Amino acid sequence: MRFGKSGLVQVLLIGILTLTFSSLCLGASYYEAPMLTEMVKAGKLPSVDERLPKEPIVITPVEMVGSYGGTMRVVTVRPQIMEDGGLINNHETIIRLGADGKTIEANLATAWELSEDGKTLTLRLREGVRWSDGHPFDADDIMFWYEDIVLDDELTPVKPRVWSPGGYLVEIEKLDDYTLEFNFAEPYPLVLTHLMHSNGYEGGMFYPKHYLMKYHYKYASEEEIQQAIAEGGFETWAQMFLAKAQINAGSGRAVEPETPTVKPFKVVAKTLDKVIYERNPYYWKVDTAGNQLPYIDRLEVEILKDQEMVNLKIVAGEVDFAAFNTTLENYPLYKENEDNANIRVLLWPDVFGAELLIMLNLTHQNPVIREIFQDIRFRAALSLGINREEMNELFFLGLAEPRQATVVPASAFYEEEFANAYVEYDPDEANRLLDEMGLNRGSDGVRLRPDGKPLEILAEYTVVDTPRGPMLELVAEQWQVLGVKLNIKEISGDLQTTRAPGNQMDMTVWNADKMTDVLFPATPMWVVPMAHGWENSWCPLWAQWYVTDGKAGEEPPEEMKLQLERWELLKTSVDEAARVEAGKAILRSQATNLWTIGTVGLAPHPVIVRKNLRNVPDESLYGWDTFWTQPAYPEQFFFD
Amino acid sequence: MATFVGKRLLLMLPTLILISLVSFVIIQLPPGDFLTSYITQLSQSGEVVDEAMIAALQKRYGLDRPWYAQYWLWMSRVVRGDFGQSFEWEQPVNQLIWERLGLTVAISAATLVFTWIVSFTIGFYSATHQYSIGDYFFTFLGFMGLATPSFLLALVLMWIALRYFGLSVGGLFSPDYAQAPWSFAKCVDLIKHLAIPMVVIGAAGTAGSIRILRANLLDELQKPYVQTARTKGVPEFRLILKYPVRIALIPFASTVGWSLPLLVSGETITAVVLNLPTTGPLLLGALRSQDMYLAGTLVMFLSSLTVLGTLLSDILLAWLDPRIRYD
Numbered sequence: 001m002r003f004g005k006s007g008l009v010q011v012l013l014i015g016i017l018t019l020t021f022s023s024l025c026l027g028a029s030y031y032e033a034p035m036l037t038e039m040v041k042a043g044k045l046p047s048v049d050e051r052l053p054k055e056p057i058v059i060t061p062v063e064m065v066g067s068y069g070g071t072m073r074v075v076t077v078r079p080q081i082m083e084d085g086g087l088i089n090n091h092e093t094i095i096r097l098g099a100d101g102k103t104i105e106a107n108l109a110t111a112w113e114l115s116e117d118g119k120t121l122t123l124r125l126r127e128g129v130r131w132s133d134g135h136p137f138d139a140d141d142i143m144f145w146y147e148d149i150v151l152d153d154e155l156t157p158v159k160p161r162v163w164s165p166g167g168y169l170v171e172i173e174k175l176d177d178y179t180l181e182f183n184f185a186e187p188y189p190l191v192l193t194h195l196m197h198s199n200g201y202e203g204g205m206f207y208p209k210h211y212l213m214k215y216h217y218k219y220a221s222e223e224e225i226q227q228a229i230a231e232g233g234f235e236t237w238a239q240m241f242l243a244k245a246q247i248n249a250g251s252g253r254a255v256e257p258e259t260p261t262v263k264p265f266k267v268v269a270k271t272l273d274k275v276i277y278e279r280n281p282y283y284w285k286v287d288t289a290g291n292q293l294p295y296i297d298r299l300e301v302e303i304l305k306d307q308e309m310v311n312l313k314i315v316a317g318e319v320d321f322a323a324f325n326t327t328l329e330n331y332p333l334y335k336e337n338e339d340n341a342n343i344r345v346l347l348w349p350d351v352f353g354a355e356l357l358i359m360l361n362l363t364h365q366n367p368v369i370r371e372i373f374q375d376i377r378f379r380a381a382l383s384l385g386i387n388r389e390e391m392n393e394l395f396f397l398g399l400a401e402p403r404q405a406t407v408v409p410a411s412a413f414y415e416e417e418f419a420n421a422y423v424e425y426d427p428d429e430a431n432r433l434l435d436e437m438g439l440n441r442g443s444d445g446v447r448l449r450p451d452g453k454p455l456e457i458l459a460e461y462t463v464v465d466t467p468r469g470p471m472l473e474l475v476a477e478q479w480q481v482l483g484v485k486l487n488i489k490e491i492s493g494d495l496q497t498t499r500a501p502g503n504q505m506d507m508t509v510w511n512a513d514k515m516t517d518v519l520f521p522a523t524p525m526w527v528v529p530m531a532h533g534w535e536n537s538w539c540p541l542w543a544q545w546y547v548t549d550g551k552a553g554e555e556p557p558e559e560m561k562l563q564l565e566r567w568e569l570l571k572t573s574v575d576e577a578a579r580v581e582a583g584k585a586i587l588r589s590q591a592t593n594l595w596t597i598g599t600v601g602l603a604p605h606p607v608i609v610r611k612n613l614r615n616v617p618d619e620s621l622y623g624w625d626t627f628w629t630q631p632a633y634p635e636q637f638f639f640d
Numbered sequence: 641m642a643t644f645v646g647k648r649l650l651l652m653l654p655t656l657i658l659i660s661l662v663s664f665v666i667i668q669l670p671p672g673d674f675l676t677s678y679i680t681q682l683s684q685s686g687e688v689v690d691e692a693m694i695a696a697l698q699k700r701y702g703l704d705r706p707w708y709a710q711y712w713l714w715m716s717r718v719v720r721g722d723f724g725q726s727f728e729w730e731q732p733v734n735q736l737i738w739e740r741l742g743l744t745v746a747i748s749a750a751t752l753v754f755t756w757i758v759s760f761t762i763g764f765y766s767a768t769h770q771y772s773i774g775d776y777f778f779t780f781l782g783f784m785g786l787a788t789p790s791f792l793l794a795l796v797l798m799w800i801a802l803r804y805f806g807l808s809v810g811g812l813f814s815p816d817y818a819q820a821p822w823s824f825a826k827c828v829d830l831i832k833h834l835a836i837p838m839v840v841i842g843a844a845g846t847a848g849s850i851r852i853l854r855a856n857l858l859d860e861l862q863k864p865y866v867q868t869a870r871t872k873g874v875p876e877f878r879l880i881l882k883y884p885v886r887i888a889l890i891p892f893a894s895t896v897g898w899s900l901p902l903l904v905s906g907e908t909i910t911a912v913v914l915n916l917p918t919t920g921p922l923l924l925g926a927l928r929s930q931d932m933y934l935a936g937t938l939v940m941f942l943s944s945l946t947v948l949g950t951l952l953s954d955i956l957l958a959w960l961d962p963r964i965r966y967d
Contacts, residue, residue: 158695233732272917497676
């Protein structure tokens with residue numbers, strides 16, 4: 001893992017400070033967008049120098065220093081998560097990923113230091129960062145999260161696992177206005193991952209105290225609270241507060257216009273089918289010429305009601321940026337319309353270890369099926385029976401990589417043999433293995449289980465991200481040669497949410513994200529039974545056993561317990577070499593045992609960009625691990 | 641008449657309460673609740689949802705209570721005109737529905753008027769000029785209209801607009817007016833945008849109504865009373881309007897009731913395709929994600945309108961058709 005090759009423990013990492021040129025620091029004045037200059041002249045806004053922190057982050061533009069202006073038009077079909085709106089107005093985290101998708105850079109924090117024993121983290125926040133309403137951002141905003149939200153039993157009945165290594169909730173102390181100390185019960189080097197990626201849809205570890213105080217019973221009067229509850233149509237105080245507090249939420253859950261943010265754009269209006277953002281006048285980043293970012297004035301997110309409408313808007317040239325809903329299947333369509341829609345189609349490599357990850361339920365309720373599934377020969381045969389080249393050609397224009405489910409090559413835990421395990425197409429060997437297991441063929445060519453019933457597997461899947469249905473159909477066809485009958489059924493997300501954790505599935509599929517160094521160490525859910533969620537149907541009972549501390553579910557076998565131990569080491573060890581070895585051991589176990597079966601991965605993802613939208617890198621790592629566009633620095637996109 | 645209406649109004653109350661209860665239960669019948677579908681959304685983007693988050697969310701949405709408790713809480717607020725919070729949109733239901741409902745009524749009313757004017761004129765012409773070239777032409781057009789699903793028509797129109805005019809149809813306002821407050825210019829802009837949805841949504845209805853009017857009128861035109869009137873020398877046009885048309889209009893009157901609920905849920909798929917900010921897609925989305933209070937409110941509206949519409953139809957029919965008695 002790359003949290004500092006020099007040993008992540010002892011070194012004081014000073015991120016981007018080196019980029020902050022002295023010429024900018026010493027009295028040099030900054031520049032701002034014309035629309036803000038007008039507001040400054042009208043006395044509605046302090047001058048740009050007063051709005052920016054002492055040492056704003058300096059971002060090196062991808063192509064060139066841009067010019068101000070323009071409206072970015074994007075679309076979403078799920079206003080709850082804002083999709084492309086969030087990809088442009090991306091998360092602002094305490095620390096962040098760099099352009100290579102690996103290095104950690106300073107963001108809201110300028111320095112972070114983990115003690116020798118890995119139990120104490122000291123965080124230094126950037127001085128002078130302001131919320132979009134001009135109020136300073138400081139340690140109180142993190143303390144508010146900790147003391148008034150996390151420690152409040154009504155708001156947080158179950159304490160967050162990621163902040164409780166060893167089962168004890170972190171203790172956070174404010175040293176001064178910009179310095180905080182986190183104390184953990186156990187060594188917790190993984191905390192850096194959470195500083196970088198904890199700012200998900202619901203998470204977030206800082207909240208604008210000055211704004212939320214009037215909704216919190218600790219600070220507000222009873223009447224104020226009751227009034228807010230009544231106005232919003234809420235039932236309880238907790239409901240009202242949690243809804244109001246959902247600020248960092250989402251790359252862009254459309255908050256109300258008055259809610260402060262530290263992102264590049266703030267909501268100014270919501271209409272029936274649009275959410276409109278304007279630049280945040282207090283945004284705390286500048287380019288190399290001292291221009292305050294973002295370059296773009298406005299962001300308009302149109303809410304569509306159907307995914308196909310997105311493609312229509314793209315080929316009609318009515319969006320300036322689109323990535324969330326694009327698919328490689330439609331690549332020819334985009335290409336064909338490049339000129340009349342005035343767009344460029346970029347292909348960004350994605351960070352999925354597998355576009356289609358096959359999960360047989362190893363804790364199946366039926367003992368006969370369970371015994372077959374738990375036999376490594378069976379899983380190996382199924383893997384050898386997949387013609388990955390054909391799959392690659394059919395669905396990914398040959399641009400993806402046939403590989404086993406494992407981390408991406410750039411990972412510190414990667415070994416080539418992990419990716420090559422059982423990936424060759426060898427139906428003969430597959431059939432030999434199945435014969436050896438004693439699964440004889442019936443009269444119709446389908447193999448029979450030991451109890452005499454035909455060997456049929458039902459694959460249930462939900463439509464998300466990758467073309468799962470058609471890919472499964474291909475797998476079914478290829479497994480026919482093995483005498484394994486695969487039935488396919490599309491189910492709704494709701495059914496998936498109850499059936500997978502309920503141990504009711506034979507098999508499901510997902511795309512193997514969380515396979516980079518950013519998220520793999522924290523969530524190796526495809527190979528370690530650590531997450532009892534709806535994506536996981538490969539070991540629901542073992543995972544349940546783990547997350548309930550053995551109160552429910554089923555005790556996993558020895559090798560699974562070893563996986564959990566290795567993961568514990570990976571999470572808590574402060575010895576870099578030991579951590580890498582632990583991570584590799586987890587993946588070696590996957591490569592020999594095929595807990596889940598990978599197909600093809602690392603496919604390119606089409607990104608649509610208006611021709612005159614500049615500073616968009618030709619290649620950038622795309623996926624949840626990188627918050628999709630974080631390594632591309634969307635705040636420095638501009639219209640030429 | 642007054643007692644008839646009064647009795648019917650009284651009966652509406654228990655009907656509505658029953659409907660609200662049944663619909664609330666039905667909304668909750670599918671496995672899981674709003675939370676599961678919300679978690680689905682989060683997971684789709686890669687987020688791992690842990691127990692802490694689920695517990696907090698349950699608290700936030702009040703989903704840790706049994707359904708009857710949820711129903712009771714909701715109903716006791718509905719009585720006060722407060723329809724609760726939409727989980728999905730995180731806004732009070734009240735805020736969400738009124739503007740959409742207004743637009744929906746505008747579209748539906750325009751469509752209804754369009755349908756009636758066109759179908760009445762053509763139906764009248766077809767019946768009085770049976771088997772003429774014009775009749776065949778409109779019959780052909782009518783069957784085409786009946787056979788083409790409106791969303792398909794919408795898709796075809798959109799494709800033509802895109803292919804030949806390079807613009808995407810959809811929405812109800814030009815970008816300039818989308819955020820503007822209501823004004824005369826905005827209304828004009830809305831009317832301009834209403835044409836396509838009106839034609840698309842109205843096509844099938846128009847075709848159907850043409851056929852109904854034509855068939856009914858043809859039936860009546862042969863009746864002895866028409867011939868009597870004709871022999872008495874009543875001018876042809878006045879004759880047809882005064883007697884047979886009145887009878888032929890009865891089916892229109894009896895369907896008025898049904899068009900009221902259609903105002904809310906009408907042509908959902910077309911609205912999805914045309915990207916109209918109306919209540920149809922809102923209801924669809926709410927049902928999909930089990931956003932109970934929003935879905936419940938919309939279903940309540942639907943059923944109230946159906947009940948009300950039926951009453952309206954009955955009154956209209958009683959007035960139009962002298963054969964109907966009140967007991």
